[in-house]
Amino acid sequence: MSNSLHGRLDDVQQDAGYDQHPPRMGFFTDTSVCIGCKACEVACKEWNDVPEDGMSLSGMSYDNTQALGASTWRHVAFVEKPLHPTTTDLGLPGMGAPGWDSHENGPASAAVTLPASEDQGAESGDSGVRWLMSSDVCKHCTHAACLDVCPTGSLFRTEYGTVVVQPDICNGCGYCVPACPYGVIDVRKEDGRAFKCTLCYDRLKTGDTPACAKACPTESIQYGELDELRARADKRVDELHEKGLDVARLYGRDPEDGVGGDGAFFLLLDEPEVYGLPPDPVVTTRDLGSIWAHVGAAAGALLAIGAASFVGRRR
């Protein structure tokens, strides 16, 4: 039985009732080396047999996947912003990019001149476009709202500290969908049940690497023990700061944040909302005590109204 509803939690599996368990496993997605190849999206679909999720052109740069969902467990976001070129060597092989006058051809909404300190994304040569690419995934929160609100017990905490849906139990109530502060889990309409990333639970069981991490050619997606990943991420962020890339920041790394830290966390090069991530997510059950207290008080008020209605006059 899970006891803690929010705050720091160093042994999430023990809190979920595992006395003996393997270390907590997770993802560290270093978006500074993501090249937007979408191999992770494809590998995930292939391995997990996730159905097609719509074939359409979105007009959102190269992103036709658009968002995570019941049939999209990895989603590569593409952010393009025009800017003045100040190249930072990210340690990636580079090549010449087509010339593009951002001030004439760039998207109108993005035609903002950023202060020099912000001009630090993964830039494509001298094209004047700042490219941000990021492979998003379920965060496998320390305090997972989807798991908390699931009335059937279909969502559960695995021995690896990840959060997984059991499709044979889910009755499609949909409560997990609006509960997730990141908008990850969704109901597959034609099926009726909820689905999301399992962090390849089946592969973990045999000591394999999850499909997306295995397929990632630049090691933007790194899989491993969460403690080790956090140490590696801290080092990477320091390294980027030293190179002058002071916009680099970790997202979901802090065990003190609103969800107790993410099992899948990120290195970002801009504010989270630029990538479609909430800037300060909080697990809804943090307020559970207050919610139930108010529900109880309101029930008491109704009882009082009911009793008072019969006091006094006979008619």
Add this chain to the structure above:
Amino acid sequence: MRERAMVPEPEFESYYGKQIIKTPTWKTPDVPIYLFVGGMAGASALLAEGAARSGRPGLEGVARGAAAGGAVVGTVALIHDLGRPERFLNMLRVLKVTSPLSVGSFILAPFAGLSVAAFASHVSGRVPRIGRLAGLGAAAFGPPLTTYTAALLCNTAVPAWHEGHQEMPFLFAGSGATAAGGLAMVLTPAAENGPARRMAIAGAGLELAAAQRLKHRLGMVAEPYEIGRPGLLMRTARAMTAASAVVSLVAGRNRAVSVVAGTSYVAASLITRFGVFEAGLTSARDPKYTVIPQRERLERRRAEREHEDARPAR
């Protein structure tokens, strides 16, 4: 010089304007109807128990019928809303206090059984003692049935719902009381409907006060309750509830007035539930309701930290 808005729309960034949290997949009208009938049934069970104790058989019959009928319709609506309705019994597989839907299932299931039993006994005249006991049980589960649905909505990441968790239970308690009182005003002879009238008036007061507080406390997060279709629904319901309360207070003993005011109470309660539900959908669809309050929270924390850091230097 052109006039400028005093409070400019706060600027925020987003990913191509796309929403961050998911829109609830709960169906309309299933869920708003469930919220309405659940509230009506729960408060009706209270009315029925009071009527039984104070010797008002007419009112008792109507209220028992409303409790039982509401429970049955609510259960059907809830099961129909499931993606896999044939698995509805999985709702009773575990009991989790962290899931209002789980807790609610364990409120609704006994309430439905007890209220149907009490109504059947009242109508048939059989096993009156067991019927009375079942009615008492239904009255015990009634208030939580009426207010837990607020926890159902508020225990989500939907800003307009979650941030309103202090007021929503009272809003729903008031709305349930107006629906139960209103329905009994329509169907009960004037000689027995005094308690129904009083319940509806008190409910209206509670509901209107809670809605007002929610609006003021939440600021921009409450905007979905004010604008667009949900805004129209909320305003309409508010006007109808207030008008019904005034009319029933002044001339509620008149049979015809009672029927009109009662109908308006019931309709207003139903419209309120649609308004609250749809405001949540609006709130989920626009990233600004997710991003701006979270940004402000971060800024506040940053300012507090800086304040803390500055203090020892002095």
